[in-house]
Amino acid sequence: MRPLVEPGPDLTPAQRERYSRHLLLPEIGELGQRRLLAARVLVVGAGGLGSPALLYLAAAGVGTIGVVDDDVVEASNLQRQVLHGTGDVGRAKVDSAADAVARLDPAITVVRHRERLTSASAARTVAGYDLVLDGSDTFETRYLVNDALVAAGRPWVWGAVLRFDGHVSVFDPAGATYRDLFPTAPPPGSVPSCGEAGVLGGVCAAVASVMVTEAVKLLTGAGRPLLGRVLVHDALAMTWRELPLRPDPRRTGPEHLPTVTVADLLSRPGAVVVDVREPDERARGLIPGSLTLPLGELLADPAALPDGPVVLHCARGSRSAQALRAVLATGRTDVVHLDGGFAAWCAAGGPVD
Missing domain, CATH: 3.40.50.720 (NAD(P)-binding Rossmann-like Domain)
Known part of the structure; x- marks a missing residue:
């Protein structure tokens, strides 16, 4: 080169x-x-x-x-x-x-x-x-x-x-x-x-x-x-x-999932926040008012999400992305996930219960 x-x-x-x-x-x-x-x-x-x-x-x-x-x-x-x-x-x-x-x-x-x-x-x-x-x-x-x-x-x-x-x-x-x-x-x-x-x-x-x-x-x-x-x-x-290592001819490029930042979430008072972490993780802190639906349960039944705009989050964003893929596959278009997850929320000074 x-x-x-x-x-x-x-x-x-x-x-x-x-x-x-x-x-x-x-x-x-x-x-x-x-x-x-x-x-x-x-x-x-x-x-x-x-x-x-x-x-x-x-x-x-x-x-x-x-x-x-x-x-x-x-x-x-x-x-x-x-x-x-x-x-x-x-x-x-x-x-x-x-x-x-x-x-x-x-x-x-x-x-x-x-x-x-x-x-x-x-x-x-x-x-x-x-x-x-x-x-x-x-x-x-x-x-x-x-x-x-x-x-x-x-x-x-x-x-x-x-x-x-x-x-x-x-x-x-x-x-x-x-x-x-x-x-x-x-x-x-x-x-x-x-x-x-x-x-x-x-x-x-x-x-x-x-x-x-x-x-x-x-x-x-x-x-x-x-x-x-x-x-x-x-x-x-x-x-x-x-x-x-050779390029995979089937590679289609990076995946683009609908995502919101912490600032976006703070300005969305009507969105329901769903936490896909495990209960022991929530015991160490959670976003006030968030609902809990562990990843395994959500993947088993994506229809378990509440109606209306939903923001999924996990610890840092990888599990919420996995959950979002499963939900989007059902045809939902009003669901996004939180960029950086709970760690980003805390780093930005968001309130924690």
Whole structure:
């Protein structure tokens, strides 16, 4: 591929010293380093993959780094999220990330996006960047990143880890994308999260280092990127395998479901809000006045929804989207779902019972 970024100004003497090992590489050299310094790269997630990726991007001299994360640092993160320290527990991850990058190189600009990507914000958030590294940990976010970058016509780097395994690839709208690898999301609860199944910290570092290597190659035009290939890492066997990935000719593009934002919902006093979460989730907080109809019950009988305008919601939007598909299949046209779910409602300061 051609380099994604045009070179910036000539290097200063201090930059020549800092990046001297890059300058010795013919595939990068001074011109490539100037491209890196002029680049704008967005990292989705400052967790297990985003932590080492952010450090190595900054060390490589990527001039502007955006970081998207709405979470705070927890003690259980420190086993693998090397960007953060004990003193950062309770802080916003984007703030901890910015401080860590500043300690490494104060000349790097860090743009903090303390938010969770939604269908309403994804396109806007990725628009200002040359390249995106997706280290998110939910299928919902990965599809959002995929669809936003397909629409923007730009490549991106994806990585994922679980237990002792990792996957890395580079997607491009002109070739294979994440939807070719995973056409549909698995049923809720069928794939455990790292919080449920665990993950070895070193696997995060191994996968993140490949992601950053691919990013540097894409930005500078060096080497052959992982386009049309998925790298699979098995740390227990200490193997790396390469699987081919081709575009699915049946792929029809991103799905568009009728969606409302929190602001929309607050301005719809006549809509009935139906919560498709499980009862134990509602016990931890709910939207005032909402009705409960767990996803399993709704899928078994979509006609159980009340008449009139209905807004479905779950924790973050994936289950309500699944419920909405089933309802729309019955011919209903007055049902939508809440973008970002209950998490978005809370983040926007909506009242909670």
